[in-house]
Amino acid sequence: MDEVRRRLALEREQALTRLASLTGDYDAVVAASLDTNADDEHDPEGATIAFERSQIGALVRQVRHHVAEVGAALDRVDAGTYGVCEVCGHDIGAPRLEALPAARTCIRCASARS
Numbered sequence: 798m799d800e801v802r803r804r805l806a807l808e809r810e811q812a813l814t815r816l817a818s819l820t821g822d823y824d825a826v827v828a829a830s831l832d833t834n835a836d837d838e839h840d841p842e843g844a845t846i847a848f849e850r851s852q853i854g855a856l857v858r859q860v861r862h863h864v865a866e867v868g869a870a871l872d873r874v875d876a877g878t879y880g881v882c883e884v885c886g887h888d889i890g891a892p893r894l895e896a897l898p899a900a901r902t903c904i905r906c907a908s909a910r911s
């Protein structure tokens with residue numbers, strides 16, 4: 798299980814690094830939008846910034862979610878339930894866990910739900 802822990806820790810570190818760079822960008826975009834004139838309609842920059850802000854906001858939410866998922870996976874390692882599908886209780890399988898270390902469900906249940 799040490800290998801799993803190491804991989805999850807690395808995954809979380811990468812996600813947090815990404816989050817830090819995203820929120821850095823996000824803050825910069827928000828700051829830029831505060832500096833611009835409130836008159837968006839006659840300011841093509843205004844629309845661009847609003848678009849960038851919503852794009853980055855969505856990415857930030859995604860990465861935060863991923864960090865939480867990886868944290869939950871680490872909790873499951875501690876609890877001894879890591880690698881067990883939360884839906885059917887079967888093994889998730891090494892290849893899937895290698896591709897998606899934070900996976901909660903086996904591929905069968907994951908495709909049934911989507």
Ligand SMILES: [Zn+2]
Binds near residue numbers: 882
């Ligand atoms: Zn399953």
